[in-house]
Amino acid sequence: MNPGPLGPEPSALPNCATPRPCALKSTSIVYCITPMVSNTIRTLCQQAWKAIAICGIISLGQKEGDVMAEEKQLTLFERGDVEGSAPEQMSLWQAEAGSKKRSTEAAMPSWSAVAQMRAPREPTRPVEPKGLWETDIVRDYLPDLDAIAREVRDCRLCKLGRTRTNAVPGEGHPHARIMFVGEGPGADEDAQGRPFVGAAGRLLDKIIAAMDLNRKEVFIGNVVKCRPPGNRVPESDEVSACVPYLARQIELIRPDILVILGATALKALIDPKASITRMRGTWLTRSGIMVMPTFHPAALLRDPGKKVLVWEDMNKVTAWMKDINGQREE
Numbered sequence: 001m002n003p004g005p006l007g008p009e010p011s012a013l014p015n016c017a018t019p020r021p022c023a024l025k026s027t028s029i030v031y032c033i034t035p036m037v038s039n040t041i042r043t044l045c046q047q048a049w050k051a052i053a054i055c056g057i058i059s060l061g062q063k064e065g066d067v068m069a070e071e072k073q074l075t076l077f078e079r080g081d082v083e084g085s086a087p088e089q090m091s092l093w094q095a096e097a098g099s100k101k102r103s104t105e106a107a108m109p110s111w112s113a114v115a116q117m118r119a120p121r122e123p124t125r126p127v128e129p130k131g132l133w134e135t136d137i138v139r140d141y142l143p144d145l146d147a148i149a150r151e152v153r154d155c156r157l158c159k160l161g162r163t164r165t166n167a168v169p170g171e172g173h174p175h176a177r178i179m180f181v182g183e184g185p186g187a188d189e190d191a192q193g194r195p196f197v198g199a200a201g202r203l204l205d206k207i208i209a210a211m212d213l214n215r216k217e218v219f220i221g222n223v224v225k226c227r228p229p230g231n232r233v234p235e236s237d238e239v240s241a242c243v244p245y246l247a248r249q250i251e252l253i254r255p256d257i258l259v260i261l262g263a264t265a266l267k268a269l270i271d272p273k274a275s276i277t278r279m280r281g282t283w284l285t286r287s288g289i290m291v292m293p294t295f296h297p298a299a300l301l302r303d304p305g306k307k308v309l310v311w312e313d314m315n316k317v318t319a320w321m322k323d324i325n326g327q328r329e330e
């Protein structure tokens with residue numbers, strides 16, 4: 001067969017695996033190499049296109065997964081504040097775990113963790129201090145004021161019960177907005193069975209009148225209900241035995257303001273280490289009640305210079321009451 005000037009036709013060539021000097025003619029090398037190179041390039045292109053297509057699909061899949069996860073998360077947070085549920089939180093975690101090719105068990109939070117995630121976020125509230133008078137026992141047992149008075153008159157819980165003439169439960173309005181609390185009965189009170197009826201009591205009447213009030217509008221009581229012999233300061237066991245009566249009176253009346261008269265009442269109701277000289281005239285709050293400590297009227301009889309201080313303290317009480325009255329009328 002004559003191959004012609006350019007060698008044989010490509011279809012007539014044997015399959016050449018590698019370029020080599022052609023046994024036919026040098027021009028035939030062109031026909032040997034060209035199909036092999038073009039085949040190789042086509043194969044490479046096909047592989048590249050496959051790789052690009054696979055990458056594109058994976059990329060699109062991940063993108064779509066991310067968008068879905070974001071949308072789901074947004075929905076969950078929106079609902080989570082109102083009515084989201086723990087199982088929904090779990091499914092989100094599982095979805096995230098799958099997209100990151102982690103095991104479900106490794107990614108799934110414990111139920112306690114989910115509970116913590118969903119724990120209500122309440123603002124922290126300041127803890128309101130309680131008065132020393134406030135106990136569960138007192139709150140569980142709240143008969144009316146007359147019942148307390150009867151109990152006091154029959155009481156022999158401490159040694160003061162053996163030396164008294166009359167117990168002095170206290171008196172006044174059952175829903176008084178201001179309550180005065182002193183130390184204990186003196187000789188006149190012991191004789192009559194009524195609080196603040198001696199010289200100190202008459203001074204207290206003047207203080208109350210200066211506040212545009214009278215005794216029937218307030219409640220007047222003492223820390224101990226029986227007179228300590230010789231008007232001594234009540235002892236701690238006597239205060240401990242008797243103060244639950246006062247506590248129940250405070251809980252029943254729930255006054256707006258508790259005016260504490262003197263050191264003994266301040267220590268019994270607020271803080272055993274409190275100083276009346278330092279704390280008088282300073283507003284306190286205990287168990288939701290405004291508390292104003294001031295000097296006992298008996299102290300004013302001994303030292304009239306303190307009257308101006310008590311006057312200032314009671315002006316604060318009056319001003320506060322006017323403020324509250326104004327707010328309630330609005």
Ligand code: SF4
Pocket residue numbers: 152155156157158159160161162167224225226238241242
């Ligand atoms: S002081 Fe109080 S506790 Fe003591 S006997 Fe009198 S009422 Fe009872």
